[in-house]
Amino acid sequence: MRVEIVAVGTELLLGQIPDTNSQWLGEQLAAHGIASQFHQHVGDNHERILLVFRTALARSDAVIVCGGLGPTQDDITRAALAEVMNVPLERHEEIVEQIRSMFSSRGRSMPENNLLQADVPRGATIIPQTRGTAPGLICAVGQKVVYAVPGVPYEMTDMFERAILPDLVARQAAAGTTSVITSRVLRTWGASESALAEAVAPRFDELVDDDRVTIAFLASGIEGIKVRLTARGDDASHATSLLVHEESLVRALIEERLGDIIFGVDDQTMEDVIAAQLLERDLTLAVAESVTGGLIASRLVGVVGASKWFRGGVVSYASEVKFDLLKVPVGPVVSAVAAEAMASGVRALLHADVGLSVTGVAGPEEQDGQPAGTVFVGLSFGETLQHAALRLPGDRPLVRAYSAISSLDVLRRALIASS
């Protein structure tokens, strides 16, 4: 099963936006054992889109097209698809109704050109929208298939998971490719990629002649480094047993060399892990943020059900807010003393069981004689008041993002240590 990804949009050719869709799709396909051998970008031009579709269909079994399905004059993927399929476009009344009702439910009138999105090549299967207006399409072209999805990432990812991936997996099974691939991601925070690679090196050496199991490192910036384990078995239970065995070996190597740096697996975020701990122990949390300016609180609120354990926070950006509201002693605000006072201050102010705080210098300028990247995390929990001093790399947005996840990791480790 050879899959090609085509991203449509002049803005990609002009370099105005990065093509994150092809990267995401390539990663997802690989994780499910499906090869993407070619990617193409093409602009909003009918003849060139046709040429790209025909090139892709000549060399691949399935083509995923992202973009060009919107309601405007430069959205021409539908028409090009109809031409490749050699069928007319037909307006679907049920899609018309969905688009109309979406607009009316928001109390807005619908511009007529939205109805272009209800035009579908005859014979195509529709992937219904759940998040926007343009439906996706599954178009058979001879024995091959073209999937068309909107270029908006969250609409694209939804349709891929809901419709395209199951269809591809079914086609692969029908083609008699029977091995099953399963994978697991170990998520780490606090070690470099090379340190991780060194820790796992003994297992790498053992796997040189084994093509059933692979280990890959994926540096994921502010979310740490992911270690992806993939196992290929004759059936699901075989693949799972290979994977479980591999995970225990790799975990042991990492924990022996680097300690407790694996914070979660697969899609678990740092805040998911913390939420589960707090909920289980019936603890509430409050945060005081300076350098992160609300990033920590907004990550925590992102967890469904956060109201059960999250009280809230104070973004004490101006120094006087730290002094007045959080009772921080007047003095340098990028300091261990200030971090600890912020943590106990916000815990008391918001009547929480745990107070977490962070203060630091995001840059580009230094502050109080401290260089950009200097960060102090404070934690007030039970009878203990503690802090961690960090030096973080990167520019202003990176220092802030690293500060947020580093602070959460301080809390995670304290919760584990006290349990």
Next chain:
Amino acid sequence: MRVEIVAVGTELLLGQIPDTNSQWLGEQLAAHGIASQFHQHVGDNHERILLVFRTALARSDAVIVCGGLGPTQDDITRAALAEVMNVPLERHEEIVEQIRSMFSSRGRSMPENNLLQADVPRGATIIPQTRGTAPGLICAVGQKVVYAVPGVPYEMTDMFERAILPDLVARQAAAGTTSVITSRVLRTWGASESALAEAVAPRFDELVDDDRVTIAFLASGIEGIKVRLTARGDDASHATSLLVHEESLVRALIEERLGDIIFGVDDQTMEDVIAAQLLERDLTLAVAESVTGGLIASRLVGVVGASKWFRGGVVSYASEVKFDLLKVPVGPVVSAVAAEAMASGVRALLHADVGLSVTGVAGPEEQDGQPAGTVFVGLSFGETLQHAALRLPGDRPLVRAYSAISSLDVLRRALIASS
């Protein structure tokens, strides 16, 4: 002059790294009035690289190939190029010497496989390295040309500027086509893509037969919709005058039909615009957030120099924090009354000139009988206390992100109205 960009590397297909090279090259080519009409990604496989090269040479005048020039087994761009040119590879002794001396100058011994980098297709012109070991290549294929450069970004950009761009410009001049492209992005919030397209439709119709100016819409999710204007002129001043004229026409059409929805241009964010307004008028801001949980504050703190106008915020997630700290009257917390009280409460608590607040239901569950997506924004500014009631689409992360930018837009409009 039609240029195609080919990025070689299995890691691109697997989504392990983003293809920043194609984006950068596309942007550079556009800035110099050279059209890049197609991009391709291909893995480290000889047959597939050949296929991609032949496809590119069939439809484009020049091809820029990034990657696959290094010293390891999977670096096979040189061999594929020789095959497309139908010539043998020849080892260049001067390149051998350069690579040897580079290693010895760093006091390192040279692994033998580095000499592969001295193999060059017969007849190719060499682009000398200044930053690494693998030289670039300029390869004539009939009347067309293939440029091959390393995939390492700083080696690629150096060779592009030093050798490829001058060569392309010379070829374009020889072909008698010289033009300069310039562009501007108008950033909007609060109208649908289709409403924007309808507003601009009269101008679209006038431009049907004009290939000097283009208008494109770019739905950018939580950052609104961008309208990109591009003008192609005989020289820089001609292109600029076309663009300035186009911007005034398009702005007038949008503002007439949709009001003040253009909040910024090019890279300006909503918070940049607000920051400039507050700074100019010497006003300070405080925010109270519930549904957004710190997203608004964290966007504001992202602006360099925010400490000049941002006091801080309260993330009043638990209802009692709203009642106790912000003096919100006890009652339903997803309401206009609560939003207004939060805005005046945080303004007073943090001694700011302006108080902005947001409360709502992010979902998935409803709250106080209000469905997910119900959001109230409060604003306390001067003598006025006001609110806006919104119904936002999407799942939990989207409702929160839309709430954040919608709240900032309420503030932006109030600042404009009062100035």
